[in-house]
Amino acid sequence: MLSKLWKAILFVGIALVFTGAFLWSSLKEGLGDFTRVLYFHVPVAWITVVFFFMAAYYSYRYLRTKDILFDAYAKISNELGILFAIMATITGSIWAKVIWHSFWNWDPRETSIFILLLIYGAYFSLRSAIEQEDRRARLAAVYSLLAFVTVPFFIFIVPRIYFSLHPDPVINPQGKINLDVRQRIIFFSSLFFQTILFLWIFNVRKTQVKLQMYLREYKETKLLEEK
Amino acid sequence: MKLIAEQIVKRFGTHLILRNINFEVRSGSSLVITGANGSGKTTLVKILSNLIAPTRGRVIYQNEKGSIPRDHMYRFIGLVGPYLQLYQELTAQENLVFFARMREVSDYKNRIAFLMERLGLKGREKDPVKAYSSGMQQRLKYVCALLHEPEILFIDEPRSNLDQQGVDTVYEILSEQKKDKILVVATNDSEDLRLADQIIKVGN
Amino acid sequence: MKQTWLIFVKDIQQEFKTRYAINAILLFAVVTLSAVSFAIGTFTAGSQVLSALFWVILFFSSMSGLSHIFIREEESQTADTLKLVASPMHIYLGKFLFNLILLFALEIILVPLFIAVMNFKLGNFPLFLLTLFIGSFGMAGGGTMVAAIISKASSKGALFTVLAFPIILPVMITGISATKKATETTPIASAQNELQALFAFGVIIITASILLFDYVWNE
Numbered sequence: 001m002l003s004k005l006w007k008a009i010l011f012v013g014i015a016l017v018f019t020g021a022f023l024w025s026s027l028k029e030g031l032g033d034f035t036r037v038l039y040f041h042v043p044v045a046w047i048t049v050v051f052f053f054m055a056a057y058y059s060y061r062y063l064r065t066k067d068i069l070f071d072a073y074a075k076i077s078n079e080l081g082i083l084f085a086i087m088a089t090i091t092g093s094i095w096a097k098v099i100w101h102s103f104w105n106w107d108p109r110e111t112s113i114f115i116l117l118l119i120y121g122a123y124f125s126l127r128s129a130i131e132q133e134d135r136r137a138r139l140a141a142v143y144s145l146l147a148f149v150t151v152p153f154f155i156f157i158v159p160r161i162y163f164s165l166h167p168d169p170v171i172n173p174q175g176k177i178n179l180d181v182r183q184r185i186i187f188f189s190s191l192f193f194q195t196i197l198f199l200w201i202f203n204v205r206k207t208q209v210k211l212q213m214y215l216r217e218y219k220e221t222k223l224l225e226e227k
Numbered sequence: 228m229k230l231i232a233e234q235i236v237k238r239f240g241t242h243l244i245l246r247n248i249n250f251e252v253r254s255g256s257s258l259v260i261t262g263a264n265g266s267g268k269t270t271l272v273k274i275l276s277n278l279i280a281p282t283r284g285r286v287i288y289q290n291e292k293g294s295i296p297r298d299h300m301y302r303f304i305g306l307v308g309p310y311l312q313l314y315q316e317l318t319a320q321e322n323l324v325f326f327a328r329m330r331e332v333s334d335y336k337n338r339i340a341f342l343m344e345r346l347g348l349k350g351r352e353k354d355p356v357k358a359y360s361s362g363m364q365q366r367l368k369y370v371c372a373l374l375h376e377p378e379i380l381f382i383d384e385p386r387s388n389l390d391q392q393g394v395d396t397v398y399e400i401l402s403e404q405k406k407d408k409i410l411v412v413a414t415n416d417s418e419d420l421r422l423a424d425q426i427i428k429v430g431n
Numbered sequence: 432m433k434q435t436w437l438i439f440v441k442d443i444q445q446e447f448k449t450r451y452a453i454n455a456i457l458l459f460a461v462v463t464l465s466a467v468s469f470a471i472g473t474f475t476a477g478s479q480v481l482s483a484l485f486w487v488i489l490f491f492s493s494m495s496g497l498s499h500i501f502i503r504e505e506e507s508q509t510a511d512t513l514k515l516v517a518s519p520m521h522i523y524l525g526k527f528l529f530n531l532i533l534l535f536a537l538e539i540i541l542v543p544l545f546i547a548v549m550n551f552k553l554g555n556f557p558l559f560l561l562t563l564f565i566g567s568f569g570m571a572g573g574g575t576m577v578a579a580i581i582s583k584a585s586s587k588g589a590l591f592t593v594l595a596f597p598i599i600l601p602v603m604i605t606g607i608s609a610t611k612k613a614t615e616t617t618p619i620a621s622a623q624n625e626l627q628a629l630f631a632f633g634v635i636i637i638t639a640s641i642l643l644f645d646y647v648w649n650e
Contacts, residue, residue, distance in 0.1 A: 138646050317445060
């Protein structure tokens with residue numbers, strides 16, 4: 001019942017965000033219609049980062065407990081992470097074309113999302129190269145954590161060395177948000193509803209793999225009892 | 228010293244290899260693992276020697292001071308098996324010195340000389356391992372496994388590649404081992420069953 | 432520490448008898464360097480481009496040799512033998528030390544060749560050497576760990592570069608930036624950010640590797 005209510009709220013919320021972004025939003029000076037990319041690009045990029053953290057978290061849990069379920073969670077975090085990373089790259093690239101007149105120019109932020117994509121790619125090619133299940137889970141988890149350790153370098157150090165054209169992130173060191181009231185309302189509700197959407201997608205996938213695992217365990221126990 | 232296996236289950240993918248293996252071996256006795264080809268003998272030996280982890284259940288090494296943590300188990304083990312190779316490019320002596328020093332064997336030079344003579348490899352210390360015949364390599368593996376006088380000796384297929392004289396020597400060594408330490412042998416050969424105080428049959 | 436040293440010495444002994452890793456890595460460096468030099472000529476590229484090229488050659492040459500250390504153990508089936516005599520931390524450190532020495536050997540050959548062939552002018556040579564020295568720790572540390580991971584997978588060669596690239600990229604990015612500064616006559620302090628980053632990266636990646644190596648090595 002509660003989940004049905006949430007779904008209804010989510011549906012209405014996302015619909016309102018879209019309508020608001022295209023019909024109600026005030027436009028920034030110099031950006032014009034392209035202001036609207038903001039409402040989709042930033043939440044998607046934010047969710048990409050959250051998935052990356054979640055993958056590292058579940059990888060850690062897997063190594064601690066050796067429960068194959070956590071490996072499955074880490075895997076779906078990465079799968080969804082790659083999806084959102086691609087969306088963030090595309091929306092960001094559109095923005096870059098308009099503002100900087102080129103789809104891609106190795107701005108530090110572009111570089112970091114690209115590296116994130118590389119890491120996801122490497123993660124899945126590693127998985128596909130190992131047949132044995134527990135070995136695959138172990139090595140993939142180790143790689144996830146190893147990659148995770150290098151991320152602070154891309155976030156903090158590379159931008160310090162290379163000059164960036166990217167606007168300051170919404171939560172910037174000065175604690176300022178350069179948006180007017182309408183923009184803020186749309187932006188934060190977009191962030192909120194997209195986060196809910198992502199949690200929902202993740203939960204559906206989670207339930208799915210959980211059921212698969214139960215089924216397998218059940219079969220296994222039956223096999224053991226037969227003996 | 229006690230070697231205890233508790234409800235060991237091993238699964239590779241969807242294939243269940245070992246189902247609920249339980250036993251206990253004490254110092255001064257031996258265990259023989261038998262079973263057809265592909266029944267999981269080697270898998271069980273690898274699990275017992277801590278080379279791979281079981282899917283469920285656990286392996287415990289216990290001495291007077293209590294059970295030994297997993298990280299330290301390797302100090303108590305000697306293992307001879309077809310999947311354990313020596314460094315082919317290095318000479319026999321280089322191999323043995325490396326393993327002896329890693330194992331912190333005091334007076335390793337004499338120990339190596341003693342074992343090389345006992346297994347009939349004296350005079351071949353300077354040859355690279357790849358120049359050894361398969362039977363001689365098998366003998367060398369015994370030397371390597373016995374360097375530190377292990378508390379638990381695992382032998383997977385004790386006779387493989389050995390001639391009659393080699394088998395005799397090995398039998399001598401194995402009966403010495405089970406006098407006051409633990410011996411675990413995995414084999415198909417019914418002759419080897421006479422080493423056994425306990426027998427475990429794996430597979431159907 | 433003794434075990435680390437023994438493993439290192441054993442690997443050096445093996446390397447002296449086969450010379451596989453050192454041959455692969457040096458030949459790769461020479462071949463790439465001559466290909467690059469041939470393609471762009473001697474006086475055409477500026478110091479900015481050359482700094483980047485140097486690191487690209489260094490990275491890909493090291494990729495051809497750093498993975499060998501674990502693949503060798505896996506292919507000759509000696510990994511289990513080694514597992515029975517040593518604790519994982521010492522194995523990682525021994526192998527790391529070997530790869531570090533291998534990288535230094537590569538750099539000793541590559542640096543003079545690159546300077547001579549590409550007409551690479553360095554205003555601050557000590558800064559360049561310092562960058563290389565500190566950077567090597569991060570490269571060897573990350574490379575050794577990824578080598579351990581892929582030695583257990585089925586398609587080893589191609590996978591190594593794919594997995595190592597994102598891990599080692601911070602070293603490359605900061606290394607290139609510091610090298611650019613070294614081409615001008617600037618004091619070492621001007622590259623303080625880069626050197627600190629390289630150092631921090633080395634420390635972090637080696638610490639993480641030591642903590643995670645257990646899970647790679649023990650089945």
